[in-house]
Amino acid sequence: MKTGVIIGTIVATRKDDSMVGHKLLATQQVDLNMKPIGQVLIAVDAVGAGVGDYVLFSTGSAARNSVQKPKSSIDAAIVGIIDGKDIHFDVLDEIGGDK
Amino acid sequence: MKTGVIIGTIVATRKDDSMVGHKLLATQQVDLNMKPIGQVLIAVDAVGAGVGDYVLFSTGSAARNSVQKPKSSIDAAIVGIIDGKDIHFDVLDEIGGDK
Amino acid sequence: MKTGVIIGTIVATRKDDSMVGHKLLATQQVDLNMKPIGQVLIAVDAVGAGVGDYVLFSTGSAARNSVQKPKSSIDAAIVGIIDGKDIHFDVLDEIGGDK
Amino acid sequence: MKTGVIIGTIVATRKDDSMVGHKLLATQQVDLNMKPIGQVLIAVDAVGAGVGDYVLFSTGSAARNSVQKPKSSIDAAIVGIIDGKDIHFDVLDEIGGDK
Amino acid sequence: MKTGVIIGTIVATRKDDSMVGHKLLATQQVDLNMKPIGQVLIAVDAVGAGVGDYVLFSTGSAARNSVQKPKSSIDAAIVGIIDGKDIHFDVLDEIGGDK
Numbered sequence: 001m002k003t004g005v006i007i008g009t010i011v012a013t014r015k016d017d018s019m020v021g022h023k024l025l026a027t028q029q030v031d032l033n034m035k036p037i038g039q040v041l042i043a044v045d046a047v048g049a050g051v052g053d054y055v056l057f058s059t060g061s062a063a064r065n066s067v068q069k070p071k072s073s074i075d076a077a078i079v080g081i082i083d084g085k086d087i088h089f090d091v092l093d094e095i096g097g098d099k
Numbered sequence: 100m101k102t103g104v105i106i107g108t109i110v111a112t113r114k115d116d117s118m119v120g121h122k123l124l125a126t127q128q129v130d131l132n133m134k135p136i137g138q139v140l141i142a143v144d145a146v147g148a149g150v151g152d153y154v155l156f157s158t159g160s161a162a163r164n165s166v167q168k169p170k171s172s173i174d175a176a177i178v179g180i181i182d183g184k185d186i187h188f189d190v191l192d193e194i195g196g197d198k
Numbered sequence: 199m200k201t202g203v204i205i206g207t208i209v210a211t212r213k214d215d216s217m218v219g220h221k222l223l224a225t226q227q228v229d230l231n232m233k234p235i236g237q238v239l240i241a242v243d244a245v246g247a248g249v250g251d252y253v254l255f256s257t258g259s260a261a262r263n264s265v266q267k268p269k270s271s272i273d274a275a276i277v278g279i280i281d282g283k284d285i286h287f288d289v290l291d292e293i294g295g296d297k
Numbered sequence: 298m299k300t301g302v303i304i305g306t307i308v309a310t311r312k313d314d315s316m317v318g319h320k321l322l323a324t325q326q327v328d329l330n331m332k333p334i335g336q337v338l339i340a341v342d343a344v345g346a347g348v349g350d351y352v353l354f355s356t357g358s359a360a361r362n363s364v365q366k367p368k369s370s371i372d373a374a375i376v377g378i379i380d381g382k383d384i385h386f387d388v389l390d391e392i393g394g395d396k
Numbered sequence: 397m398k399t400g401v402i403i404g405t406i407v408a409t410r411k412d413d414s415m416v417g418h419k420l421l422a423t424q425q426v427d428l429n430m431k432p433i434g435q436v437l438i439a440v441d442a443v444g445a446g447v448g449d450y451v452l453f454s455t456g457s458a459a460r461n462s463v464q465k466p467k468s469s470i471d472a473a474i475v476g477i478i479d480g481k482d483i484h485f486d487v488l489d490e491i492g493g494d495k
Contacts, residue, residue, distance in 0.1 A: 001321075001339040001373055003307070007190045008131075010102070011183030012155055014146050016165045019179065024100075024155070026131060026186055032305075032323060032337050036191060040131050042100040042155055046370065047311050052190050056309050056321070056339055058372045060159055060357055066313045066370035073145065073165035073178040075157040076100055079370040080316065084308030087323055091304045091349050092333060106289045107230075109201070110282030111254055113245050115264045118278065123199075123254070125230060125285055135290060139230050141199040141254055151289050159258055172244065172264035172277040174256045175199055205487045206428075208399070209480030210452055212443050214462045217476065222397075222452070224428060224483055234488060238428050240397040240452055250487050258456055271442065271462035271475040273454040274397055298420075298438040298472055300406070329404075329422060329436050343469065344410050353408050353420070353438055355471045357456055363412045363469035376469040377415065381407030384422055388403045388448050389432060 001056045001079065004029045006049055010042050018072030019044065025078060027057055032087050043076040056080030100155045100178065103128045105148055109141050117171030124148065124177060126156055131186050142175040155179030199254045199277065202227045204247055208240050216270030223247065223276060225255055230285050241274040254278030298353045298376065301326045303346055307339050315369030316341065322375060324354055329384050340373040353377030397452045397475065400425045402445055406438050414468030415440065421474060423453055428483050439472040452476030 010024040022044040029038040034054075041057065046066035049055050055078045057063075063077035064070050109123040121143040128137040133153075140156065145165035148154050154177045156162075162176035163169050208222040220242040227236040232252075239255065244264035247253050253276045255261075261275035262268050307321040319341040326335040331351075338354065343363035346352050352375045354360075360374035361367050406420040418440040425434040430450075437453065442462035445451050451474045453459075459473035460466050 001371070002336065003339060005191055007188060008184060008186035010155070010181055011185075012179030012181050014148075014182075015155065015179035016145055018164070024179075026184070028191060029336075030191070034191070037336060039101065039128075039136060042102060046313055049311075051187055052193070056307070056312065058370045060161075060372060062357075062361065062370045062372035064161065065315070065368050070368070071164050071169070073157045073161045073176065074100070075159060075161035077370065080309030080312035080321075082307055082309050083311075085305060085323070086308075087305035088348055089304060092302055092325060092327070092331070094349070104290055106287060107283060107285035109254070109280055110284075111278030111280050113281075114254065114278035115244055117263070123278075125283070127290060129290070133290070138200065138227075138235060141201060150286055151292070159260075163260065170263050170268070172256045172260045172275065173199070174258060174260035203488055205485060206481060206483035208452070208478055209482075210476030210478050212479075213452065213476035214442055216461070222476075224481070226488060228488070232488070237398065237425075237433060240399060249484055250490070258458075262458065269461050269466070271454045271458045271473065272397070273456060273458035298470070299435065300438060326435075334435060343412055346410075353406070353411065355469045357471060359456075359460065359469045359471035362414070362467050367467070374469065377408030377411035377420075379406055379408050380410075382404060382422070383407075384404035385447055386403060389401055389424060389426070389430070391448070 001058050002029055004055050004057050006051050006053050008051060016073040018069055041076045043078050044074050045078045047078060047081055049078045049081050054082045100157050101128055103154050103156050105150050105152050107150060115172040117168055140175045142177050143173050144177045146177060146180055148177045148180050153181045199256050200227055202253050202255050204249050204251050206249055214271040216267055239274045241276050242272050243276045245279055247276045247279050252280045298355050299326055301352050301354050303348050303350050313370040315366055338373045340375050341371050342375045344378055346375045346378050351379045397454050398425055400451050400453050402447050402449050404447060412469040414465055437472045439474050440470050441474045443474060443477055445474045445477050450478045
């Protein structure tokens with residue numbers, strides 16, 4: 001899964017039936033320092049997330065599974081709202097020496 | 100899903116049977132400021148889109164699902180025509196501080 | 199799907215059984231101005247393409263579907279021979295203003 | 298599969314049901330010289346790995362398979378803890394000449 | 397599929413059951429001029445390849461199919477040993493003019 005921030009919504013009146021009823025959330029992928037990386041994806045919501053939320057998202061079949069629509073045209077979904085993290089950036093330096 | 104603009108069509112007289120009958124739409128991926136990013140994909144159309152439309156597209160199985168051809172050789176499809184967006188680019192700055 | 203040009207063939211006497219009987223076509227991905235982009239993929243052929251052809255290719259399950267081998271180890275296939283295109287690069291400028 | 302180092306954990310109280318009970322491990326992809334490359338992924342754990350471990354991870358269906366949850370919204374998982382490697386960087390030079 | 401050179405092996409005593417019994421081959425992706433491109437992947441072997449071999453590899457379900465383990469956590473596999481190639485780099489120039 002990857003981390004992102006929901007920065008808005010998209011409206012597509014004409015869309016595939018399998019997306020009807022789903023909010024289309026513009027999700028900016030961010031690194032663990034909350035810096036934007038990569039592209040903005042449009043994801044459906046599986047956990048009640050909204051604009052401003054720091055989230056976890058999945059792509060491909062995992063996204064379809066999260067909204068129980070394995071045969072849909074959905075390929076990205078919000079699957080978690082992040083409310084904490086414990087990151088040890090120093091670990092990479094320690095490991096770098098003895099492996 | 101990702102956002103793009105349809106910039107033309109491709110003709111392939113000799114093509115896989117599963118693509119026969121589908122328009123092959125040259126789709127330039129764009130960011131939320133409509134700037135081209137990444138490659139031009141060739142997508143089939145699932146929602147009646149045409150050249151000049153601002154669209155949502157899916158790839159992989161999601162694309163095949165959108166035209167009800169799960170066993171086809173299609174791997175990209177237009178799944179929505181975008182007619183509105185509400186984007187808060189400032190959200191990233193607010194979030195950057197307190198998470 | 200993506201566009202490419204077939205620039206040669208690869209020989210692999212020892213290969214997975216599911217690839218036996220398939221030409222292994224070295225395919226250079228190109229943009230719509232025929233400029234090489236990204237990597238050279240090795241694809242099987244599903245439409246009778248050969249060296250020098252301007253082609254459409256699919257990856258993943260779509261590739262396996264094109265040669266009716268869903269359980270094979272194939273992950274890229276030529277699925278169309280391009281013999282025409284109608285591209286409106288100006289569309290991006292028009293769109294850029296009013297969306 | 299790819300190699301990475303687990304640098305921390307993520308907490309998402311509200312998340313897809315299929316992820317409940319799984320540690321969410323922040324995994325920094327590294328090259329064979331332990332240099333960070335690419336993004337940090339959030340992976341579930343299938344082999345009892347923890348912060349500081351040098352690991353092997355899979356993505357997509359392979360990740361779901363590793364925790365026996367093929368219909369889940371998981372798309373990355375730790376599938377091995379690396380405790381040795383035998384790398385011949387010189388091989389590329391030897392090969393470069395005669396192929 | 398993509399081309400690579402096997403540059404070594406990885407040892408992971410604790411790994412997903414579906415990988416037990418498989419050599420874990422560190423595979424450096426190379427272009428058709430044998431120049432390293434992209435990342436080193438860890439692949440299982442489906443054709444008896446070893447360190448120093450110039451190979452063809454597949455990813456995703458194709459990799460699982462090559463070792464008849466569709467429900468495994470494997471997502472990369474060596475599926476061919478390259479012993480010849482016939483590449484026409486000039487083709488791109490010829491094509492560039494008249495398409």
